[in-house]
Amino acid sequence: MESKSRIDILSLILFVAIAALGVASVYSATYELGAESILEGRSGKQLMWFGVSAAIGVIIFLLNANFFEFFSMYFYVALMLLLVVVLGIGSDINGARSWIKIGSISIQPSEFAKYGTAFAVSTLLSSIDFSWNKGKDLIKIAAVILLPMGLIILQGDTGSALVFLSFFLVFYREGLTPAIIVIGLVAVIIFVLTLMFTSMYFSGGVVVLFLIFYAFTYSNKKLLIPSLRILGIVVLFSLSVQFLFDNVLQKHQQKRIQVTLNLIEDNQGAGYNVNQSKIAIGSGGASGKGFLNGSHTKGNFIPEQETDFIFCTIGEEGGWVYSTLTIGLFMAFILRLYHLGNRAKKKFKRIFICSLASIIFFHVIVNVGMTIGLMPVIGIPLPLISYGGSSVLAFCIFILTALKMDASRDGDLVSTYA
Amino acid sequence: MNKLRSKYIYFAVVLIGFIYILRLFQIQVLDDKYVNIAERISLRKQTVYPQRGLIFDRNKKLIVYNDPVYDLMVSVPIRLKGIDTAAFCQLLQIEREEFDTRLAKAKRASYRGKSVFQKNITNLIYARVQERLFEFNGFFFEIRQDRNYKYNSAAHLLGYLGEVNRNELKAQSEVYYEQGDFNGKKGVERFYENELRGVKGEEYFYVDKFGVARGSYKEGKLDREAIDGNNLLLSIDIALQQYGEKLLDNKMGSVVAIEPQTGEILALISSPFYNPEKFNIQNRGKFYNMAINDPTKPIFNRAVSAPYPPGSTFKPVMALLGIEDGAISKNTHFGCQGYYRLGRRIIKCHGHTFSTSLQRSIASSCNTYYCNTFKNMMQLEKYKNTEAAYNSWQTYLRSFGIGNKLGIDISGEYRGWLKDAAFYDKMHGAGRWNYARIISLSFGQGELGLTPLQIANIAASIANKGYYYTPHVVRQLENMESIPEKYLVKNYTMISPDNFDPVIEGMQEVTISGTAAHIAIPGINIAGKTGTVQNPHGKNHSAYMAFAPVENPKIAIAVVVEEAGYGSAWAAPIAHLMIERYLMGDSIGPSAREYLEKKMIDSDLIPYKYKSSRNKSLYGK
């Protein structure tokens, strides 16, 4: 089982390039006139986290190739425990109880929970007798995903919880019927229409449509029962969306969704961030205002501009050239990761690496989409670029683990697409 | 199957990446809306106001200088952070409610990321607030130049500044003014606005969301330094101006004095006047209504805007026209029995010897002489009818600048009244009027209105024997090669130079043996002509026109004192005192004419009906 460790150079280059872009952006986003060098302040801290990650990476590469697969479930359990602990002793930051303070360092366990969940998902899906048709397996897989989601929602960090939806892409890749995705899309449409027109009008409209449909097809008795059933589900879903929206979501969450759906115009409250962010990026023009010269960034018009809204700095100071470069780097990195996953001989590794790719994909779509007004304001970081120790560390460890798995693939038994 | 799905995922990644890049292309490259918005909110243009040009008199005495006023500005969008509002209100001496109202108003009125919070802050409050300004994020000062004055004098001529109004903002072909800027509203301030104002400078700053400047924009590449305005040297003699104002104090009227060889205005007085300081930016608000409601119209510049029938001061012109046109000769005598008969109508004259020469007709102001002259002129054979004769007459007058704006460099000039034949055709019917209908024009009454400036210009034209320079108050403009071209060319009257001699002789006799002989000034030969102007609304206006010294005229002057009586009683003495003051300067001894001077200064000739409504605070220091 001895193998040569050959790290994938292309992924490494993309990884380092994105990280470098990130440090520079954090430096610019937090830059004050006459302030410190890139090695100090927040960019210095960010660099330090990359340094720590590199050290951890060395350890990861020294580990046995099968270490992760063997201890997979332990990682999951340990990190879930951490999520429980944070609920008990965590400290509140920005209304979310998602931080554990150890001395001067704050750790955000939800960032690491994705890593743990990827292990659990990989273990479950790669077990020999797993089948999408077995109810027990479906419940297991649902539980593995829903447990961290639930715990993180309890922390008050809905955004981070939604990231776990990215595992559906892996499930699809691994054979889950696309009907789930179609149903999901229909559900989203019902969701939006319900919020636009309220469930009462929506349901009324659907019933009228149904009656028209029935008038044309009443001779066909066979269609009646199934279509009635679908009608019932649709109406019920709409009602429950309304109920959940009104009673479960908090005011600011409701507002965020409404602003994103253009249901309310709001350039001061929830819409303020998106508006300022669009202005910053849009004003960058084709080639940007120049490094450290973004007037909007420098004016602190955008809240959280070194974390969730870091893309504004890139868009404003680097213009379309650099925003395209950033998106391009990410897309290349994601594609390369999927490629690494697909070339893995072991199903476990394949699923793990594809989980990573899907999670990064989700983060990039949502984070960048939010800054340019294509997605709701969901507070999740742009991987490797947003400022934040937990996020940087978690993604680096995740990526390095995946690269280690790929590097040691030669010794694995051949396993084709299942 | 999974291989295919894998491909779908690759495709999804590429597709979404592509969509995002296109979306970014749309908002970053195609749509420039965001650039504009970003500049509006994160870029602040701070205006640097130049020093407005200073104004001096002909002897380089400083008259008008600048006085900074401070506007407290607030950055918009307003997001006040950590401001001790109570302390701020206390510094500005305003209530908290006032603070909130102003802030809301500032938000609505914002322009280029800023808005006025309080205008025209006094030096004292400025110093207090400036000291602690760093505590009040988002507030900053803009400094503009208001005017102040060395002399309580020449208010009408100097004019005043005011805020640019909406029409002016709209009308500018090249955008220079912004809302809240000052520009000259009246007088030379208005006429020489472009020379005096200089060029505003600009500094661009990034501001953060609290409105705090964070550094210069593009390393100051767009910044422009302010260029100070050009200083203006006026032709007026501020000492003479002040002296004239003293003489005209408590009277309604006007004095205009011109240097005939150049057309330079030596003094231009309209009374009642006001202290120019009361009309600067900082004070005008308090005094404007007071001035508007004063029935003596203290802000009305009578010298260039008020038309008066010239009365007998018009007779020298009439004589010149008569000779030139051939209606009379230099030697023509007319008999006068103390009246001129026109059918049943009688036009009275004054007591004088029966037979009148041209010279004596001026000296004794004989109405009959000019009725005859006018009649002859209207009936000259070379004209086919009265209309033609009349039109010829008024064309002669226009060559003196009567009936037209002369083109002085002060705002508000009025052209006066001079009708053409068509006017009388309309009034009486074409061909149905003759000299008899308009005979009173011959002695300066009727449908004739001249501003004091136009009367003074006639005096200057006679002094020059046939030409005048367009009267002007500019003597020199700093950084300009010359004053405007039009002030350097001679305007010729239609009268030949030779024909002036008998008229000037007559005018000289006025001050030797005529209507102004009692106030002759020993040592100075003055040519003058008194006028007593009939006024249907009250007492006659007292008028006088003169130039001196006759042999080498240095000053031509016109004086009108409203509702004062005889020309010889008020206007003539005032004119002579001014001539004496100007020609003798400080060498004037403890004047033998002290009594006359004192009488002029001390007399209050404001009609009784107006006295109770006058407000003295407009005039004093």
Ligand SMILES: [Zn+2]
């Ligand atoms: Zn007479």
